[in-house]
Amino acid sequence: MIDNNFKNEKAPRNLGLYIHIPFCRTKCLYCDFCSFVSRDEQQREAYVGALLREIEARGTKDYSVDTVYFGGGTPSLLSAEQIGRILGEIKESFNVSPDAEITLECNPMTVSDGDKYFKELRALGVNRLSLGVQSAVDGELKLIGRRHSFEDAKATFLAARGAGFENISVDLMLGIPSQTLDSLRASANQVIKLAADHISIYSLQLEEGTPLYRMRERYSLADDDTAADMYELVVKMMKDAGYRHYEISNFARGGRESKHNCKYWRLDEYLGLGLAAHSDFGGKRLENTRDMERYLGGEWLEAASDISNSEREFEFLMLGFRTADGISKSEFLARFGVGFDEKYGEKMEKFKKMGYFCEKGDALALTESGFEVSNAILTEILDFDY
Numbered sequence: 380m381i382d383n384n385f386k387n388e389k390a391p392r393n394l395g396l397y398i399h400i401p402f403c404r405t406k407c408l409y410c411d412f413c414s415f416v417s418r419d420e421q422q423r424e425a426y427v428g429a430l431l432r433e434i435e436a437r438g439t440k441d442y443s444v445d446t447v448y449f450g451g452g453t454p455s456l457l458s459a460e461q462i463g464r465i466l467g468e469i470k471e472s473f474n475v476s477p478d479a480e481i482t483l484e485c486n487p488m489t490v491s492d493g494d495k496y497f498k499e500l501r502a503l504g505v506n507r508l509s510l511g512v513q514s515a516v517d518g519e520l521k522l523i524g525r526r527h528s529f530e531d532a533k534a535t536f537l538a539a540r541g542a543g544f545e546n547i548s549v550d551l552m553l554g555i556p557s558q559t560l561d562s563l564r565a566s567a568n569q570v571i572k573l574a575a576d577h578i579s580i581y582s583l584q585l586e587e588g589t590p591l592y593r594m595r596e597r598y599s600l601a602d603d604d605t606a607a608d609m610y611e612l613v614v615k616m617m618k619d620a621g622y623r624h625y626e627i628s629n630f631a632r633g634g635r636e637s638k639h640n641c642k643y644w645r646l647d648e649y650l651g652l653g654l655a656a657h658s659d660f661g662g663k664r665l666e667n668t669r670d671m672e673r674y675l676g677g678e679w680l681e682a683a684s685d686i687s688n689s690e691r692e693f694e695f696l697m698l699g700f701r702t703a704d705g706i707s708k709s710e711f712l713a714r715f716g717v718g719f720d721e722k723y724g725e726k727m728e729k730f731k732k733m734g735y736f737c738e739k740g741d742a743l744a745l746t747e748s749g750f751e752v753s754n755a756i757l758t759e760i761l762d763f764d765y
């Protein structure tokens with residue numbers, strides 16, 4: 380029988396928790412995430428109350444929670460006391476592993492007394508921060524509607540470091556209007572100088588409905604060739620600086636790979652709590668409501684669906700090939716009941732010959748040059764329209 384939810388039965392059942400905090404101080408021009416501008420402390424407090432009720436209702440002691448990720452929105456808009464109450468409820472309702480990775484996304488300018496706030500977060504057990512820096516060029520930050528300067532971001536980073544955060548991730552954006560290879564090089568250099576432990580790169584996407592999309596005629600945006608050059612430049616700079624390129628868009632130093640995000644790429648189970656949060660839990664895909672009124676009223680679940688075997692297989696390959704470790708052929712066989720080579724071997728041959736894949740024992744992974752053309756390769760192998 381095919382095991383759609385492959386698990387090594389000897390391993391403890393681990394679980395990641397994603398906690399969505401949908402508030403932002405202002406809305407960035409490119410953002411289509413589920414987030415609202417909130418200056419209303421009462422609304423935030425009501426949301427925290429609803430979140431606590433959801434955590435309690437969905438709690439289970441059947442798993443060991445090894446990652447908790449506060450994402451958004453801007454979780455750092457919540458007070459340390461509110462974060463503490465949420466973590467307290469998580470610890471009441473779930474078994475949280477003592478060495479769980481607990482991450483909080485943070486935006487510069489949302490933390491007024493950084494030293495105190497970060498010390499309080501550390502005392503609560505938050506041990507990883509993800510800081511939205513995006514660029515070290517203030518003009519570029521302005522163009523995408525970020526309200527902080529690079530100096531603000533740097534000050535926030537240093538305050539967190541000073542408060543004892545030894546694991547800080549920084550986001551860097553590629554393809555910002557007016558960004559050039561030189562300005563990107565300057566931004567990447569600044570991030571490397573900060574000695575961030577982890578760096579995530581994102582290509583700016585023009586999402587319909589966002590202000591930046593409406594203004595798209597006004598700006599010159601990177602064409603495909605420039606975007607590819609930007610990616611190549613950043614990858615080289617990060618690798619030269621000693622970062623491991625462990626996933627297409629992520630780099631880590633000193634073993635600081637994001638444990639939580641690795642769950643998504645490995646199809647491990649996670650439970651999303653809060654407005655619009657998604658889960659992959661108990662063999663089902665669950666989707667929370669995006670309607671704040673309903674959420675505050677205690678109706679969090681919007682949709683639940685089974686995950687078909689073909690969907691699982693597609694995800695397993697699409698997400699697994701994003702990572703430097705690639706996929707395990709024996710796991711593929713155990714999950715889907717067919718050998719990887721038997722099913723895809725013929726299509727793979729030419730890409731292997733072109734140097735886009737490498738095999739290490741049971742593992743099959745894209746090479747660095749394969750990462751650069753991964754969309755085209757996976758489109759052909761998996762036979763879908765990207």
Ligand code: SF4
Nearest residue numbers: 403406407410414452
């Ligand atoms: S801070 Fe993040 S979630 Fe908030 S508006 Fe900007 S990009 Fe969107």
